[in-house]
Amino acid sequence: MNTLNLTRAACLCLTLFLGSVAHAQIKVVYHLNEGIAQATRAMGNIRNHLAADPNAQITVVSHGPGIDFLLDGATNTAGQSFSGTIGDLAAKGVQFKVCNNTLETRKIAKDKVAMEASVVPSGVAEVAILQAKSGFVYLRP
Numbered sequence: 088m089n090t091l092n093l094t095r096a097a098c099l100c101l102t103l104f105l106g107s108v109a110h111a112q113i114k115v116v117y118h119l120n121e122g123i124a125q126a127t128r129a130m131g132n133i134r135n136h137l138a139a140d141p142n143a144q145i146t147v148v149s150h151g152p153g154i155d156f157l158l159d160g161a162t163n164t165a166g167q168s169f170s171g172t173i174g175d176l177a178a179k180g181v182q183f184k185v186c187n188n189t190l191e192t193r194k195i196a197k198d199k200v201a202m203e204a205s206v207v208p209s210g211v212a213e214v215a216i217l218q219a220k221s222g223f224v225y226l227r228p
Contacts, residue, residue, distance in 0.1 A: 114144040116223040118214050119153035126156035127163040129228040130172045137179055145176075146217060150186035150210025157185055157201045170201065177203035186210030 115136070117129050129147065136143055155161055156169045163169055173183065183204035190197060190206065197206055207213045217223040 112142050112144055113140060114217075114221065114223045115146070115226055116214055116217045117145065117147045118225065118227045119147060119149040119156075120151045120210070122152035122155055123161070124164055125153065125228060126161075126169070127165075130156075130163070130169070130176070132226075132228045133176055133181060134172075137176075137181075141179075144180065146182040146184060146223065148184045148186075148207070148210050148213045148217070150189045153210070154185050154189050154195075154200075157183060157204045158195065159199050159201075173201050173203050184210070184213055186213070 117133060119125055119129055126149075133145055133147070136145065149157060156163070157173070161169045163172075177183065183201065184207045185200050185204050187206050187208050189195075189210065190200070200206065214225070218225055
């Protein structure tokens with residue numbers, strides 16, 4: 088193979104690689120553990136995130152006071168129900184996960200958690216697993 092053909096082949100490989108990287112789905116875990124104010128910020132961040140990158144795979148993991156927005160009747164800092172926002176984001180593929188340790192410690196029944204959310208054994212462990220084993224990028228609003 089001559090130098091021109093090698094250069095063309097290298098350019099083609101580079102183009103294909105960069106094209107696949109540009110279209111790769113980014114996986115992000117939003118970590119919530121501070122309460123309603125953080126959850127209010129996070130919902131806005133996630134909406135903006137999906138507007139910029141509709142293909143992003145987003146998982147919200149909550150524990151401690153971070154689960155409060157996923158409980159029945161929760162309202163944001165403006166007094167508006169979180170349920171509509173959670174439903175809208177879930178319809179766009181956002182997953183919500185709630186720490187079972189927190190539920191047990193706070194004596195909260197699982198049926199008080201938003202139906203769009205799943206309960207995981209440990210919120211902290213879930214964040215670590217998503218990062219270490221599943222390649223998620225970590226964000227904390």
